[in-house]
Amino acid sequence: MKSLWNDKDAKKIGDDDLGLRVYTSRLLGAEPSLVLHGGGNTSVKSGHRNIYGEEDEVLYVKGSGWDLATIEKPGFAPVRLDELRRMAELRELDDTTMVKLQRAAMTDPYAPNPSVEAILHAIIPYKFVDHTHADAVVTLTNTPRGKKIIKEIYGDTVLVVPYVMPGFILARTIYEMTDGMDWSSIDGIILWSHGVFTFADDARRSYEQMIRLVSKAEDYLKAHGKTEKAKAGRPKVDLNQLARIRKAACVYRERPVLVQVDQSPDQVRFADRPDLRKISQRGPLTPDHIIRTKRVPVIVGADPQAAFDKYAVDYRDYFNEFGNAGLSCLDRAPRWGVWPGVGTLAFGTSLKENGIITDIKRHTVAAITVAEELGGWRALGPKDLFDIEYWELEQAKLKKAGAPPPFQGRVVLVTGAASGIGKACVDAFAARGAAVAAVDINPKVHSLFDQPAVLPVITDVTEEGAVKKAVEQTVATFGGLDIVVSNAGIFPAGERLAEMNAKTWEKSLAVNLTSHQLLIKHAAEFLPYGINPNIVIIASKNVPAPGPGAGAYSVPKAGLTQLGRVAALELAGAGVRVNMLHPNAVFDTSIWTEDVLEKRAASYGLTVEEYKKSNLLQTEITSHDVADLVVAVAGPAFAKTTGAQIPVDGGNERVI
Ligand SMILES: [Zn+2]
Known part of the structure; x- marks a missing residue:
């Protein structure tokens, strides 16, 4: 590991104490x-002139909720140093009182809550204090020969502290251990199964001391752990099984989750190990990971539901063993899993949560793998881990304001996504937290949706192989499929039956009817494992109220409605709902060119303006109005409705 210090960048943030503190925090x-x-x-310990002109000695310590990578000056909580030092002299201090005392000792009441390690930072007699959970050092402490190895690497240059609960107990332990100690005799502190502290009166020295200590541990691992060079292939993922795994993963989480299969070489190798069932069940890399990943992963086998049931039973036992009457059991769902022979899995309610889980499990797998080479992976025992998992100061990190968006964790596939109603549906579902596959023949879908929760898929929906692939790509990316918006459509040239061009007729049948049949056919493999699964078909007002000269459009749309009715009958047994919407006169879609509009208006003897609002409510219908109805029909209000045909046309006396 190399120092990233750069004089120019350091100056850019500012060469005052707090500026330098921000700079090296970001480097870490x-x-x-x-x-x-x-x-x-x-x-960093620094002066602060108060309103009375007096100089306070203040500890600026990382605030809760801030990340070192992106921290800014307001991310540091200013706490009066003498107060923190007095707290270290107490024999006991409970968390609630500690948080209260620390807030009361802040010189800015609007700053975030100080880190749980604020007291420990205060008693270290140096200006800059850096604390990390360095993988390499923690990995070494989590092996049977850890004590000898740490001694071999560092000699007497570090203070080694056995594992105790972070927060006040850790600060108090170090306060006692360092009583009368000459601080200049050590380069840092190693906390067993937890991390490293370094310190100096100079920002750069404290930071580079961290890099030096961690590099020594990394060098040891490189020299003593075998580095696997053999390339792992990418085993095939059984997508039907993946959808079953996702369904099982949602049960104990009590919320929909997205399942992401990780087949990076290290994960595949790990999932292939014969000792997997033993080594994966020993615990996390550092205790604070437990609030993101739970203590251990689930191992999914041929019967995913049975694996999740067993996990939940084991979790209940763990809670009963270590919990007390004042606690209530958290959800019993794993956050990650191992699929033997395939790879590892993340079970987050959003892509963001899956990103965090993936980062942590990759570091965990790397640590376990190398520790196995050094005699075996030994994590902290379940009692200590339980105390962290149920520590209110840790759980506070997860608390966020407000309810999750209504479609968070749901997987939606929309065809005809590049324009009009389809695009409005993608936007509407994505805005409500869903992961959405945006399917269209137009490559524009790649640039239309600039957000990770939207998966653009270029597909000719009239090609069966392409439709199958689009569905499979959606399941492979998000773990399953819940909602299908079968929307792709074209508005063919207005030809009367007597002069119908064969090509016009055939193309309309292919896009407006057969493509929907292909989509239903292939989605039907996965929808039964979806969460409140359903299909919304975009048909047309022309079904109940056709007009002259639009046969090539109206006839396939009528067939499409019949297709939806049959699908509602056939899929009801699997719990899949199918409903049809009949929009009319949605003019902000690509099928309504000026030319088409004028011709249609003329065929009713109306001006374009009159034609646009020619409905009972005399209102214009937009693609967003239709998308809002799609979202409603796909959602809980319609959970008990299937086979329905719902107009969205401003009211039409021929339909009513
Ligand atoms: Zn820590």
Whole structure:
């Protein structure tokens, strides 16, 4: 590991104490093997002139909720140093009182809550203090010969602290251990199964001391752990089984989750190990990961539901063994899993959560793999881990304001996604938290939706092989399929039956009817494992109220409606709903060119303006109006409705 210090960049942020503190904190945060997702914290001791003109000695310590990689000056909580030092002198201090005392000692009441390690930072007699959860060091402490190895690497240059609960107990332990100690005799502190502290009066020295200590551990691992070079192939993923795994994963989480299969070489190798069932069940890399990943992964086999049931039973036992009357059991769903022979799995309610889980499990798998080469992976025992998982100060990290978006964790596939109603549906579902496959023949889908939750898929929906692939790509990416918006359509030239061009007729049948049949056929393999699964078909007002000169459009749309009715009958047994919408006169779609509009208006003897609002409510219908109805029909209000045909046409006396 190399120092990333650069004089120019350091000056850019500012060469005052807090500016330098921000700069080196970000350098630590830039290295995921030092701190992952909120792990680690830093501080600087500095003066602060109060309103009365007096100088306060203040500890600026990382605030809760800030990440070192992106921290800014307001991310540091200013706490009066003398107060923190007095707290270390107490024999006991419960968390609630500690949080209260620390808030009361802040010189800015609007700053975030100080890190749980604030007292420890305060008693270290140096200006800059850096704390990380370095993978390499923690990995070494989590092996049977860890003590000898740490001694071999560092000699007497570090203080080694056995594992105790972070927060006040850790600060108090170190306060006692260092009583009368000459701090200049050590380069840092190693916390067993937890991390590293370094310190100096200079920002750069404290940071580079961290890099030096961690590099020594990395060098040891490189020299003593075998580095697997053999390339792992990419085993095939059984998508039907994946959809079953996702269904099982949602049960104990009590919310829909997205399942992402990780087939990076290290994960495939791990999933292939014969000792997998033993080594994967020993615990996480550092205790703070437990709030993101739970203590252990689930191992899914041929019967995914049975695996999740067993996980939930084991979790209940763990809770009963270590919990007390004041606690209520958290959800019993795993956050990651191992699919033997295939890869590892993340079960997050959003892509963001899956990203965090994936980062942590990759670091965990790497640590377990190398520790096995050094005699075996030994994580902290379940009692200590339980105390962290149920520690209110850890759980506080997960608390966010407000309810999750209504379609979070749901997987939607929309055809005809590049324009009009289809695009409006993609936007509407994505805005409500869903993961959406945006399917269209137009490559524009790639540039239309600039967000990770939208998967653009270029597909000719009239080609069966392409439709099958689009469905499979959706399941492979998000783990399953819940909602299909079968929307792709064209508005063919207005030809009367007597002068119908064969090509016009055939193309309309292919796009407006057969493509929907192909989509239903292939989606039907996965929808039965979906969460409140359903299909919404975009038909047309022309079905109940056809007009002259639009036979090539109206006839396939009528067939499409019949297709939906049959699908509702056939899929009801699997719990899949199918409903049809009959929009009319939605003019902000690509099928309504000026030319088509004028011709249609003329065929009714109306001006374009009159034609646009020619409905009972005299209102214009937009693609967003239709998308809002699609979202409603796909959602809980319609959970008990199938085979329905719902107009969205401003009211039409021929339909009513
Ligand atoms: Zn820590």
